[in-house]
Amino acid sequence: MNANFFFDRAVKSLDRYQYEKALKYFRKAVEYEPNNPVNHCNMAGILSETGDYEGSNTVLQHILDKVEPSMTECYFYMANNYANMERFEEAEEALVTYLEEDSSGQFMDEAEELMELLHYELNRPAKVNRIKSREGMVEHERARELLEEGKFAQAVKMLEEIVADCPDFLAARNNLALAYYYTGRFAKAKQTIEEVLEQEPGNLHGLCNLAIFFQHEGKMEERNRLVEMLAATVPFHQEHVFKLATTMGILGKHKEAYGHFRRLSKDEEFSSDPSLYHYTAAAACNSGHYEAAEKYWRYAKKLDQESVIPDFYLAQLQQRQATGTKVMKVSYHYHLPFEEQFKRWEYDGEVMTEEARQNPLIRSSFFWALRHGDPHIKLQVIRTLELIADDEVQHALQSFLQEPGEDADLKDAARLVLQQLESKRSRNQERETQEVLPDWHPDWQKVLDQATQMMDKRSDHFWKRELEVLWSEFLSKLYPDIPNIRNTAGWAAALEYMTAKRRGRAYTYEEVAVRYGISSSTVRRYVRQIEQICSNDKQDDENFRPFTENI
Known part of the structure; x- marks a missing residue:
C-alpha cells in the first residue's frame, strides 16, 4: 500500500x-x-x-x-x-x-x-x-485613461514602463506611439510603431498609424501604397472599424471614412455618442453629401442639446447654401474650430468652463497647435493655456521654451504665463504650509539656502521654486513628526537631485555627491526618504481625439 x-x-x-x-x-x-x-x-x-x-x-x-x-x-x-x-x-x-x-x-x-x-x-x-x-493590463487601462484625458506626459511615462516590462504587449506599444505623436515626438512615435509591425506585420492599429506618419513626413509613395491596402480592408471588430474610419479621415479619404462611420452609427454601442454623429457628418460634408451631413448634425444636436457645436456647423451649411459655395471642408474635431473658439473666449466674453479645461479633444488640439500651428495660433494657445493651468500645461510650456527654432516673442509670452502659474502655485503652497507649519525652523531654511546656492549657475527661477515647493511639501506631510535636520548637505543634495528628476534632467547620485562633498550613499538615503513621502502625488492626428487601442 x-x-x-x-x-x-x-x-x-x-x-x-x-x-x-x-x-x-x-x-x-x-x-x-x-x-x-x-x-x-x-x-x-x-x-x-x-x-x-x-x-x-x-x-x-x-x-x-x-x-x-x-x-x-x-x-x-x-x-x-x-x-x-x-x-x-x-x-x-x-x-x-x-x-x-x-x-x-x-x-x-x-x-x-x-x-x-x-x-x-x-x-x-x-x-x-x-x-x-x-501582466500590465491594469496599468495599461490607466494609461489609456490618461491619454483620453489629454494627460500625455503622464501616459508616456506609464506606457514606457509597461513596454519595458512587457515587450510583446502590442496594445501598450501602439498607445505609446500615439502618446509620442500627440506630444510631437514623431521620430519616437514612428520608431515605436515600427517595433509593433516587426512583431505583428498585420497589426491594424500599427498600419493606420504608420500611414499617418508617412503623410506627416511627406512620403507620399509609401503613404499611397499603404492607403490603398487600408481602403480595401473591412474590419470585423468595431474598435478596428473606428480606428480605420478616423485614419481615413486624417488621410483625406473622406468617402471611405464616411462608409465606416455610417456602419458604426448603426451599432447600438456607438449610436448614443454625439461625437460619432459629428464625425459621420464631417465625413459626409467633406465627401460632398451635404444633406446627409445635415441629418447627422441634427442627430448630434438631439443627443447633445447643450452643445453649440452642432448648431455652429448647421449654420455653416446654411451659409454655404445661401452664398452658393460649392465645397465646404470641416474638421473632424468635436469642438469648435480654433479661430471660432478663441473668438468666443477673447471677444465674446465667454468663460472657459471646467468641462472645457478637462476636455481631452480641446487639450490635445492645444498641445498640437503649440508645436505645429501658425505663430498667431500659437500665441492664442499660449494665452488660453493660462486658463487651464495644470501640471500638463506647465510641462508643455517648459518644453516649448526648450525648442531652439521658436520665435523669441512667443517664448516671452510662454515665460510670462509660466511665471503667473508659478506665482499662483507659490501662493497656494505658502497658504498650505502656513496652515500646517506654524513655525519655520532655521535648520529647514539652511537646507534651502545651501541647495539654492549650489543650483545658482545651473538653473532658473522655476527650478528654485520647484525645490522650495518640494521641501515645503515634504515637511508639511511629516509635521509634527519632522526629524532633526542635522545633515544639511545631505538633505540639500537630495532636494537638488529630486528637483532635477522632476524637471526631466538626469543626474547621478555621484554627480550630486561630489558637488556637496558627501558620499553617493548619503544622497541616495535622503532621496529615498523624500520619495517615500512625496512620490505618491507627483509623476516624474490633428483631426481626432487620441483614439487608444483597447483590449
Missing part, C-alpha cells in the same frame, strides 16, 4: 458520494506523501464540500506555509471558503492575493465572478494593483 493506493480508494469513494471515506483515504495519502501538495489540496476540497470551510482553509494555509508556497491557486480556494462563511473582507484579501500572484490565470473567469459578488457585498470595488496573469 502506498499513496497511490489510498488516492484511488479516495476517488472511488468520491464517485459514490462517500465523503467521510474519501476524506479518510486522502488523509492516509497525505501520511504516505506529506510533501505532495495535490494530496493536501484534495483533502481541503473534501472538507469544503462537507461544509468545513475553516478546516479546508487550515489545510490550504499549511500548503502555502510548509509544502508548496508557489501553489497560488490555494488563495482562490481560500477566497471561496471565506465567501461561503460570509467573511467577505478575508475573501477579498485572498482573492486579490490570487490575482496578484498567480501567473497562469487558471481561474480568471471564476475570480471575476467572485469579484463581482464581493463588490456587491462590500459595496465597493476591490483594490487590485495588478493582475499577474494579465
